[in-house]
Amino acid sequence: MSRMRMRLVVLQVVVLSMLAVLGARLWQVQVVRGKEFVNAATETRTRSVMVPAVRGQILDSSGRPLVRNKTALVVSVDRQRLQRMPDGGAEVLAKLAQVLGKPVKQLEKRIRSCGAGVTRPCWPGSPYQPIPVDERVQTREALQILERQEEFPGVTAEVQAVREYPQGKAAAQLLGYLQPVTQEELDKRVGLKAGFSGVDLVGRDGLEYVYDEALRGKPGLRQVQVDRLGKVLGVEQQVAPTSGDTLITSIDARVQNVVEQAIAHAMKSAPKADGAAGVVLDPRTGRVIAMASAPGYDPTIWTGGISEAEYQRLLSDKSGKPLVSRAINGQYAPGSTFKVSSVSAMLQAGYPLHGTYDCPGSYMVGDRAFNNFHGIGLGPMTLHTALVKSCDTIFYRTSYEQWLKDGGLHPKTPPKEVFANMARSFGFGKPTGIDLPGESSGRIPDRTWKKDMWQQTSADNCKRSRTGYPEVKSASRAAFLKRLAYENCVEGFLLRPGDAANFSIGQGDVLVTPLQLARAYAALVSDGKLRSPRVAWARVRPDGTLVQTIDPPVVGKLPISAKDRAYIKDALSQVPSDGTAAGAFSGFPMDQVRIGGKTGTAQVWGKEDTSWFASFAPAANPRFVVVVMVSQGGMGATTAAPAAREIYEGIFGIKRPALVPGGRPASRLPLIAPDGTVAR
Structure with missing residues (x-):
């Protein structure tokens, strides 16, 4: 009996001790650290989401879109979350592949990090950024993912803006392209990291790169309540994003397309031609009206990720390195244009x-x-x-x-x-x-x-x-x-x-780019001032408010008198009618529009000659400078000069309606209405 009583006493002591410990723990949690745990609980049910801004458009000098946005349903995967799962996210990817109708292997390649020995497709961006795996999702597929979120942890389906190119392949090297933000960029660029939404892309080339910050805008912030599965229960606070600026360029889309066609025709006329470039400048201002390089490529190739084969083709000598702009990167002996x-x-x-x-x-x-x-x-x-x-x-x-x-x-x-x-x-x-x-x-x-x-x-x-x-x-x-x-x-x-x-005579070790030659002729036939050319004309807010006008700066002056410049210009004005380019311009109505210019035929060891034609019009009062270069194109008079003629025929309306009414480049910015549309 005494043994039984002893056991009860021990049991009572144990129970009382446990109650005392529990009470002390409750007092510590609720009183001593109560505020700390309340905050932690709040953080658990509240998520801050960066809302990406709509990237600004890129327009031509009349307001025609060169690059604009279209909305698309995009499915993205949080690779970090998948990797924390026991099976590394294999089950989730398998289900996702079934919904999207894609092989699992393809999704696995899309979310792996790019690096040494890793072929594309792969993810070149930050490992902490959601990785888009399909940018052309139908509404039905997106709803399957959103309504069964417990089966797709780490997978999101959202409406996002995707770049669209209304002019097709035109000016691809000039416009540039977008790619995901890398972790190295986030670490180095403090401003970028502070305003990074998690799904932003950055410009990698062309205007997209140079004016990236202005085009990208500022992301917004949304604080949402979520349950344990990550489903959104409600929105606590929301700050709207600020859309990126619209970039208006001096490019005339109509002239750009004619230049693209003309250099393509020039390459076809020269059997061994392996590249070409065309540049059109406004000699009075130094603005770029058109700039083309062949071979070119379709800029939509970057949308949704690029394959290794496609990427290598863009850089391949065999395909002519279409990613490289021969207008600003190509260096060639200029021949007699010099x-x-x-x-x-x-x-x-x-x-x-x-x-x-x-x-x-x-x-x-x-x-x-x-x-x-x-x-x-x-x-x-x-x-x-x-x-x-x-x-x-x-x-x-x-x-x-x-x-x-x-x-x-x-x-x-x-x-x-x-x-x-x-x-x-x-x-x-x-x-x-x-x-x-x-x-x-x-x-x-x-x-x-x-x-x-x-x-x-x-x-x-x-x-x-x-x-x-x-x-x-x-x-x-x-x-x-x-x-x-x-x-x-x-x-x-x-x-x-x-x-x-x-x-x-522009031979030997002399090398110039087509843009350099165009700028030199622009200075010669205008006011003698050497300008640094500009493609961008102005930045405006989406509602049309002017932010900045971008003027080509004067960086030098030709050390010859106006009299000497006039003498040289007068001589060049006879080349297409009485000189080396007479054959190329036979039948051209010089009485309506007189063309001035200089042919160039530069010898290259082991290759066909480089064909050049540097020109301006109207000769008496130049409003356009046109330079055409065809690598391995032969004589300047037989390949480059006919291409320049085709460009002038388009600009001034020879045999067809004029692309540039009045024969003058645009002098006033297009008006952007408060709703973002072009008023004129």
């Missing part, structure tokens, strides 16, 4: 503007004969005729004379280098500063450049001068390369007389 700089250099060096110059079939530069085109001599002529008929030997002679005045192989300190310095004054040898990323600088090969290049290549040249080129199949070609390597090894730092001669 002579406007050489004539200006001659005038600055003291050669008479109205002098008479002999144009023999060949001219000895040092111990080597440099020939005119086809070795044909044209006799005595003025500089005016030298440009119209494109005489080479006049420029060989004058550039060689200036090279000798600078000391030849033993230059004075410092040498004047009249031809090279004039070329720089025309804007060659450095980027134009256009509001597009990745612009190339071109090349002006002066004495300093020769020394720098020799320091970089002398070791390889000296090695090749001993070993030769056994991998080259042609014995004569291999012998030539070995001899050239020896010369560059021993004296590659010297600017030779042949270098000076080739420079004067």
